[in-house]
Amino acid sequence: MTERPTTTTNAGIPAPSDEFSQSVGPNGPLLLQDHYLIQKMAQFNRERVPERVVHAKGGGAYGVLQITEDVSQFTKAGLFQKGAETDLLLRFSTVAGELGSADSARDPRGFAIKLYTGQGNYDLVGNNTPIFFIRDPQKFSDFIHSQKRRADTHLRDNNMQWDFWTLSPESAHQVTFLMSDRGTPASWRHMNGYGSHTFLWYNADGAKFWVKYHFKTDQGIKNFTGAEADAMKSVDPDHHLRDLRTAIASGDHPAWTLQIQIMPFEDAAEYRFNPFDLTKVWPHGDYPPIDIGKLTLNRNPENYFAEIEQAAFDPANLVPGIGASPDKMLQGRLFSYPDTHRYRIGPNYLQLPVNRPKAPVHSYNKDGPMTYVNSGDPVYAPNSMGGPVADPELWKGESYAVAGEIIRSAYVLHPEDDDYGQPRTLWEKVLSDTDRAHLVANIVGHASAPEVTADMKVRVVEYWRNIAKDLGDHVAKGLAVNGS
Template sequence: MKTKKTLTTSAGAPLSSNQHSQTVGEKGPVMLQDYKLLEKLAHQNRERIPERVVHAKGWGAHGTFTVTHDISKYTRAKLFDTVGKKTEVISRFSTVAGELGAADAERDVRGFSLKFYTEEGNWDLVGNNTPVFFIRDGYKFPDFIRTQKRHPRTNMRSATAMWDFWSQVPESLHQVTILMSDRGIPQSPMNMNGYGSHTFSFWNKDGERFWVKFHFKNQQGHKHFTNEEAEQLIGKTRESYQEALYGAIENGNFPKWTLKIQVMPEADAEKVPYNPFDLTKVWPHADYPLIEVGELELNRNADNYFSEIELAAYSPSNVVPGIGFSPDKVLQARIFSYADAHRYRIGTHYEALPINRPKSEVNHYHKDGSMRFFDNNEGNPNAYYEPNSFNGPVEDKSVEEPPMKVSGDINRYEFKDNIDDYTQPGNLFRMFDEGQRNRLFSNIAAAMDGVPREIIERQLVHFDKADPAYGAGVRKALGI
């Protein structure tokens, strides 16, 4: 005979019928028919997109570019055609090597990217806070970046990998010298310059081409951390750049940069004693002085970091009439790789997202693919190929870029061994005062901690060739 069990409370009193029904209900299952639960969980599983392979950790804001000087004799680009003209901008600054969770105040090169929403479409200037880079050939870029990322066995950064690469790629010395100097850890995005770094080109209404370099000079003053100051700051916060940039704009202290350019007549490229398209070289200011163009001001924080900064997709391939490219081998590689990275990271139609979409009219023949959420070509269902007979958009030939004159063998740089990699780094070293040199030596010695002796000796040869005092100072700091 079965005995009926009476449910009781924790105090032993019998449960009321209402309490009994509540207890039974609480013990019941969650069903797959609870579509609200499933949708919420499924969405959370997909909230993240792949982080950038390079420049993953970034900070940015909205702003305005204002023309202050007339440069219409060099370029027909309409954003520069009138003094006082304003163009909306979205900016993104970043470290190179660190992941999304990395500390802001690391010794690293900083990315400096700007998207100009011009009346002719978007112009993206995607550069760094340095006028040069570690390599002059895009073929070396994946290998260089691997030396900056985590070692496959230890899953930690490898000083050995970095110096092993640099010591066998002497063209890196110019950038290494900048990175290990006082300039290696800017205190904030507002306290660093920005550079297009590459050589680009301007072309005017008369079809004349000029080679050009872009310089954004900060108006807040250059301020940098020492290794010790940066380590102390990282111990307190890993978000120091985000805090500084966001806080300054929220408080109305809008950071500003002055845009200046160097302009080289097209024919001069064959005359100068260096390759003006070599990303490891600068143009002497005495030969090609800075010409002021305008002012960049950042004056509005993003309302949603993900949709306005993380989804912002910059590519050197985004130019407007009057701005063009050059034979710079790394630039040519980036024209492909950046847009391709965005197609992988964000999606086929990443340029249709609100933050990337031009504010001017856009017509194109992109078709189908994932996230095809827009209607192009004014809904004309027959205008999905070109040329067509159904009033589809056509290219404006009146703004066609003039032919680019190119000479030289089709080849990669590494097959040549007669390039001077030491004069410009040596000149930079000789510009430093005694204190700056001593900090450079100390920073290099600290960065070489644990690196095998044979790699150190190989790198020291490059320092010697730039300037004997450079090599001697590093040896003293290393105690060898």
């Protein structure tokens, strides 16, 4: 029989008992001096960090990104050079549900990648959709509130969702995607991932390009119908989490082909619609996707809380060769994500093993709760004491000129900056007859919830008629709403 280790306190001190608290006699009151009991209770009370406001329910795994093609003409980022292999963590999630919610709910899926590069962490925080509901971060918290629970009843409310969507026409593309079977993927392995935003790439000579990332599943797209997704909520609410872990444990390592779309820097100003608008995709006929590598997941986490729940992804983590674009949603996320991590996990969240970069850290940041790594003296810059110094040459190429009046506006600069053209194309040219039938059924089912008012149903029909009259007419019939 293998000898068992001795139970200890968190400080490594042998524990006095696994079963009994210290008391005055066998039946007497407990003693405050029982430090082990106090530690266990205090630790238990704090064993849950606040759940994520968004993307609370999820899972993930470790893997590697391998670059197979030469894209040095577009970027000098080391992880994208031909032959580079970069370790990574990929976290999947739903968006609106809580920690205990069902994996198969109708919702976008998060697709967040942390790449442990030789120049620090590069985080690509995307979804299984190439688009989003809104284009301005001013509306982000309002959008999420509309998808969460009511303040008065604490119930989810489809009427509240349609109220926001029908008053936000820019949501039409994403809602069309969401209400199709693409809104209920059969597993995380059987869906694509997208960087969604536009990013800046610049090469060693300083030449600039705009780029979009697409991770196309090698397992093939597989979706649940609405009925199948609802049934799975009862059969196994953790189906996606279980499916991924089981596949990797059995050696069936899921993989995605990385594609990029490249737009010459100068094209953006005169393009037919705003290429930084997160509610739109770049047509493949204009900017064909280019295969450049492979992402493979090959290792499950050993401790979910330490490695997945405390994983923190930050789109502001950009390495030399990669920069932000004028995408307003991306600009907002550059602040929002690290700010929420500092609140949820703590200001030193990057010192946790799952978030810690594999590249050396030489920082003048110091102290704060739960610090266990400090760079030592000197603790300020500039200094003459041999401390680290920045190297602006590494970032040569990321700058570009901008000009304009300071405004708050959705001012249209491009001739095709409309909200309905791309979802109309999705309805008319991309979805199959079966997909279209399911889309209508899913819309009707969602808008038929008891809390959806008669007036709201009229607005729902008008919303879809703005995309395509026949689509709106089908929805009107399903909701028994009159109108031409």
